Amino acid sequence: MEWTESIRGAIGYIENHLLDHIGAEDVANEVHMSSFYLQKGFKFMTGYSIGEYIRYRRLYLAALDVIVDKEKTIEIAYKYGYDTPESFTKAFNRFHGCSPMQLKKDISGMNVFLPLKIKITIQGGNEMDYVVEKMQGFKVIGFEREFSFDNSYEEIPEFWDEFCEKHMTPLSGKEKPEGEIQQVISDCCIGEYGICIDNIGEEGKFRYLIAGTYHGGNVPNGMIVFEFPDMEWAKFTCSGPMPGALQSVNTKIFNEWLPGNPDYEIAMGANIEWYAQGDIRAVDYESEIWIPVSKKRK
Structure with a gap:
């Protein structure tokens, strides 16, 4: 697989497994690439580590679930891979700048983090x-x-x-x-x-x-x-x-x-x-x- 397609494939795999327990090694195995260079290249090309990208995407989707208000905070926390509601709320607050309860009252502070799209322009x-x-x-x-x-x-x-x-x-x-x-x-x-x-x-x-x-x-x-x-x-x-x-x-x-x-x-x-x-x-x-x-x- 070519380098650019490997990065695209990595993003696609992450998006399809955001509710699963996955990490950089799983992503690297999926695109048949060294985990070291996939993570290094991913960071240079997107500005995020693979761990950050997975975490930010989950927290954005979690915010959407909070707004819909069909699940309890503890259920949302477990759904997106957090061991406790406290650890989820702490990460949520750090990413969105407000707690889940505050977001329900005012969604203007939500940090939108959509799937990345890789576009390469070769120069040189x-x-x-x-x-x-x-x-x-x-x-x-x-x-x-x-x-x-x-x-x-x-x-x-x-x-x-x-x-x-x-x-x-x-x-x-x-x-x-x-x-x-x-x-x-x-x-x-x-x-x-x-x-x-x-x-x-x-x-x-x-x-x-x-x-x-x-x-x-x-x-x-x-x-x-x-x-x-x-x-x-x-x-x-x-x-x-x-x-x-x-x-x-x-x-x-x-x-x-x-x-x-x-x-x-x-x-x-x-x-x-x-x-x-x-x-x-x-x-x-x-x-x-x-x-x-x-x-x-x-």
């Missing part, structure tokens, strides 16, 4: 600045944390801030590293990569590494090693201040390159962001996005 497609490079397998080492697709945009920068404050600031200005962790950070250039990896079996979540290239040796407590196999990588060049340049290219990858590319498809649930040394706010700052790909079968 394969003319993006990228190369496809076959690389031997390599290992990375770094600090890992688990994130949800719902909150990763806010929480990953916080993870980087913690890393810099805890490890990079104490290391700066020293003639040589002190301790095992500082030595590994220095030797392996920890912070050169930001890596997302599919967290198989964890619904709506992925692993994220602040990492560098692993050259062997002891792995300090609190750090992990991950190995990538031999494969081809599509490497997209980004030029400009962070994070805007990376976000712009990421959006183009999912809105233009993947829908319009006749030759390559995603090969693994992972992607790498590479960062050059230097001022990340500079207009000529260089970074890259690496996507694992394989040739499409003709």
